[in-house]
Amino acid sequence: MATATGSVKVVPSGIPGAGRGLFACQKFMPGDVVASVDRPFVAELETERMEDTCAWCFQRGEKDPENRAKAAMMGMPQGFIDTKACAGCHRAAYCSKTCQSRAWKREHKYECGVIAPPRPELPESVRAAIKLLGRLKAADPSGPEHKNMLDLLLQFRPAGTDSRLEAFKEIEKQKFDDFNMLAWAAWSYCGKPGMLGSVDSRAASTAFVFNILCNAFTLASPVDGVKFGIGFDNTICAANHSCDPNVVMTFLQPKVELRALRPIKNGEEIFVKYVDVTNPIGVRQAELKQRHFFDCQCSKCLKGTGAAEDRFAESPDSLPGRYFTVADALAKKHEAKLPHFLGSPVDTATTAQKRVAAMEAEAFVISGMALDSEDTLESDEEKMRNALKMCLDSGIWSLTRQPVPEFCRQLFRMYLENGSPYRAFRIGLKSYFEIQPKLTPQTFDPDRVINTWGLAAVANVLCGPAFTEIYGELQASGVDLRVVFIGLLFEVYDQLPRMYGLASPFGKVMESTFKQVVAGMGLSEAELRERVKQTWPSLETAARSIDLLKD
Numbered sequence: 001m002a003t004a005t006g007s008v009k010v011v012p013s014g015i016p017g018a019g020r021g022l023f024a025c026q027k028f029m030p031g032d033v034v035a036s037v038d039r040p041f042v043a044e045l046e047t048e049r050m051e052d053t054c055a056w057c058f059q060r061g062e063k064d065p066e067n068r069a070k071a072a073m074m075g076m077p078q079g080f081i082d083t084k085a086c087a088g089c090h091r092a093a094y095c096s097k098t099c100q101s102r103a104w105k106r107e108h109k110y111e112c113g114v115i116a117p118p119r120p121e122l123p124e125s126v127r128a129a130i131k132l133l134g135r136l137k138a139a140d141p142s143g144p145e146h147k148n149m150l151d152l153l154l155q156f157r158p159a160g161t162d163s164r165l166e167a168f169k170e171i172e173k174q175k176f177d178d179f180n181m182l183a184w185a186a187w188s189y190c191g192k193p194g195m196l197g198s199v200d201s202r203a204a205s206t207a208f209v210f211n212i213l214c215n216a217f218t219l220a221s222p223v224d225g226v227k228f229g230i231g232f233d234n235t236i237c238a239a240n241h242s243c244d245p246n247v248v249m250t251f252l253q254p255k256v257e258l259r260a261l262r263p264i265k266n267g268e269e270i271f272v273k274y275v276d277v278t279n280p281i282g283v284r285q286a287e288l289k290q291r292h293f294f295d296c297q298c299s300k301c302l303k304g305t306g307a308a309e310d311r312f313a314e315s316p317d318s319l320p321g322r323y324f325t326v327a328d329a330l331a332k333k334h335e336a337k338l339p340h341f342l343g344s345p346v347d348t349a350t351t352a353q354k355r356v357a358a359m360e361a362e363a364f365v366i367s368g369m370a371l372d373s374e375d376t377l378e379s380d381e382e383k384m385r386n387a388l389k390m391c392l393d394s395g396i397w398s399l400t401r402q403p404v405p406e407f408c409r410q411l412f413r414m415y416l417e418n419g420s421p422y423r424a425f426r427i428g429l430k431s432y433f434e435i436q437p438k439l440t441p442q443t444f445d446p447d448r449v450i451n452t453w454g455l456a457a458v459a460n461v462l463c464g465p466a467f468t469e470i471y472g473e474l475q476a477s478g479v480d481l482r483v484v485f486i487g488l489l490f491e492v493y494d495q496l497p498r499m500y501g502l503a504s505p506f507g508k509v510m511e512s513t514f515k516q517v518v519a520g521m522g523l524s525e526a527e528l529r530e531r532v533k534q535t536w537p538s539l540e541t542a543a544r545s546i547d548l549l550k551d
């Protein structure tokens with residue numbers, strides 16, 4: 001039976017074997033809100049964020065005084081928010097009495113005594129299950145909360161029925177044991193409650209934990225991408241994954257929205273992305289399998305390799321001889337990963353293909369986007385820069401082939417943190433003109449807008465008194481950094497209505513920054529826009545002449 005939620009409904013998916021899916025009940029234009037929930041049914045902070053992030057509204061306050069001052073200077077919300085720990089458990093923290101009291105009524109009263117020391121810090125899936133068991137016990141059997149609980153327990157896969165869990169156990173024995181242990185822990189910490197109405201609490205704990213660990217989405221800051229925790233919502237999570245999604249999910253602390261990325265017809269299935277879809281097919285598929293336990297059957301994957309993100313700049317046969325020795329050593333090191341990067345069994349690949357796949361495996365590990373988290377390195381700036389150079393110098397990678405864009409993104413952040421804003425600006429500018437338009441063609445895509453916002457902030461820093469030399473040099477080549485700053489700000493501001501909306505926390509920060517900056521420039525908005533238009537061709541020329549190999 002269809003579950004209608006206004007503009008969308010949940011009915012069997014068009015992907016064979018994928019169960020249900022989310023479908024549009026009307027047409028949508030790019031940027032339209034397709035589905036929205038004020039707060040996900042489950043929203044759980046990860047342990048590292050419990051101290052500095054409000055457990056109800058998910059606003060984060062920077063605790064380190066130096067970072068706090070920096071954030072305030074850049075207009076970031078974490079520079080202005082402070083959280084205080086609950087006096088009962090000293091674990092959950094809130095930014096205001098209002099948030100604390102709302103959290104208490106809905107869920108914290110069920111966990112406060114359970115998660116308090118001397119009990120060790122519990123992972124988010126266990127905390128979420130503890131709260132859900134409390135909420136299930138208290139839910140009115142004829143109300144919407146109870147209905148959502150049953151939906152979560154019975155409709156999502158792997159749901160708490162023996163047969164589906166048995167299937168999961170066969171495929172993922174170790175994960176099954178780990179998840180089962182967490183479910184048992186949550187249930188035991190709650191005092192092994194027995195029957196909750198018509199529901200067996202032990203089975204419910206299992207279904208909660210398995211569903212959260214298999215089907216939850218990541219909640220990350222819209223401003224700086226910091227990961228807060230996980231969310232689960234019956235409507236949002238009914239959307240299946242596609243490597244060519246037609247909506248993007250945005251998190252507006254704590255609101256979650258799905259926004260159309262392109263025109264969507266009435267009756268069309270809604271697809272989100274569960275993983276980074278700028279990665280080549282083998283990496284995406286392996287990630288979906290490892291994190292979400294399914295083989296992707298989306299229309300893009302069914303077509304096989306050949307999409308833009310699967311193409312190299314040059315064929316592997318063009319790999320220069322100076323890379324052979326290093327690539328052969330890497331092939332040994334990453335033997336198990338080679339099939340993911342080759343997209344085919346190792347014995348059907350040529351030596352050249354294997355060498356490039358091995359270099360790719362190494363680059364992915366260094367980028368932190370590796371397939372198994374165990375061997376993800378804490379990469380430092382130098383390691384990252386060398387790996388980027390290896391990719392580009394080999395001539396095989398284009399600027400838009402992963403993990404090159406990821407290296408640029410991370411180096412931008414590292415240069416900034418390590419006090420090199422000019423280097424950050426150069427790599428950010430290169431990305432702005434040559435990578436982002438290809439990787440995220442929609443101008444309002446949150447990833448793209450956030451990068452533009454970051455670049456604007458750096459341009460602003462470079463307008464300061466410490467950088468007059470750089471400022472002068474750029475001005476001599478026709479680039480006025482103040483105009484660049486305002487141009488980037490215009491761009492972010494213009495995209496906001498189709499992305500987060502002006503009423504969102506990010507929208508409010510942006511609007512006030514925008515108004516202050518425009519007022520401080522002593523020119524009308526129209527005059528400023530004209531100046532930006534005149535500056536942009538010189539800026540693009542400057543960006544294209546940046547050589548990342550020499551950086």
Ligand SMILES: C[S@@+](CC[C@H](N)C(=O)[O-])C[C@H]1O[C@@H](n2cnc3c(N)ncnc32)[C@H](O)[C@@H]1O
Pocket residue numbers: 013015017018019020021155156157158214215216237238239240241242292293294295296297298
């Ligand atoms: C978050 S749930 C989505 C809703 C789910 N289809 C349902 O029936 O409730 C994720 C599950 O949907 C299925 N799924 C989602 N996207 C898929 C895809 N691209 N290919 C195959 N199965 C998919 C997988 O079984 C996955 O574990």
